[in-house]
Amino acid sequence: MIVEHDNPLERIARAFENKHSVIDRRSFVQQTVSVLCACVLAGGSGVARADDAVSADDRLRVDQITDPSSSSARGMFRFAPDLLKVEIGETIAFMNSRGEHTVHSVKTLWPAGVPEVAISNAEEALVDFPKRGIYPFRCRRHGQYGMVMLVVAGAVTTQELQDFHVLLDEARLKRREKAAFERLLQQAEEQYSV
Structure with a gap:
């Protein structure tokens, strides 16, 4: 309803x-x-369950926000929600990849065997999550300000989260970008690990 x-x-x-x-x-x-x-x-915290990000057409949706009234760069440029739990095989619609907003997978952190994502200049683009894992996304232009998000597909294990921590430590990312991923990973550990 x-x-x-x-x-x-x-x-x-x-x-x-x-x-x-x-x-x-x-x-x-x-x-x-x-x-x-x-x-x-x-x-709020920006953390969402799949049912919190459902649009009127029952599709999972992630918006890209530019909020000039925000007092920080992290709040000004963001994905909403920035942490999302989905089932394996679900699809998310990324909205508003226009202007300087983009959606790109982070190659060094991306699950093996899954096609990478590169979205720009699209009002709506669909992304599938075909296997269990942690899927990191960033805006190429605003990632430096912490505009990143994580999608957790399926029931990830504690070992998978620890492996992602190691990859994140080794990744060549901007300071704010890495800090934002660490914050989201901490939230994912608290809420989604098995």
């Missing part, structure tokens, strides 16, 4: 677009506070 909510930000925008509409100060403040609260609540 899909529940449609009246978005306060859209309500404010509609009021300003309509020259005959009057929006009083109290209403404006209430709606602005509602929007800010929703943004804070949506901020």
Whole structure:
């Protein structure tokens, strides 16, 4: 079941677009506070289960976000969600790979035998996860700011996580990029390892 909510930000925008509409100060403040609260609540940890990233058409979806209101580069350029658990064989739709946003697999960390991913200039691109493992992605342009994500496919073992740690330590990545992968790997260990 899909529940449609009246978005306060859209309500404010509609009021300003309509020259005959009057929006009083109290209403404006209430709606602005509602929007800010929703943004804070949506901020969360960025960690998601597959059902948290499902779109209206039941497809898993990852967005690429540019948030100029963020106080840090990591928050400004990000995948949403940046950690996702899927079943083997599932497909994710990567959205908004336009402008300078891209989605690329990290070759040195990528599961053996799985085709690498290189997406750019696409409103939507589908990526399959054919075998168990940890799939690291980065934005080529914004990875240096920590714009990375991990997809955990299937039930990964503690050994697979340890092996990924070793590969990550040896990988030639920018400092923020590596730190972001380490943070996500820590979260994956806490939530998804068997």
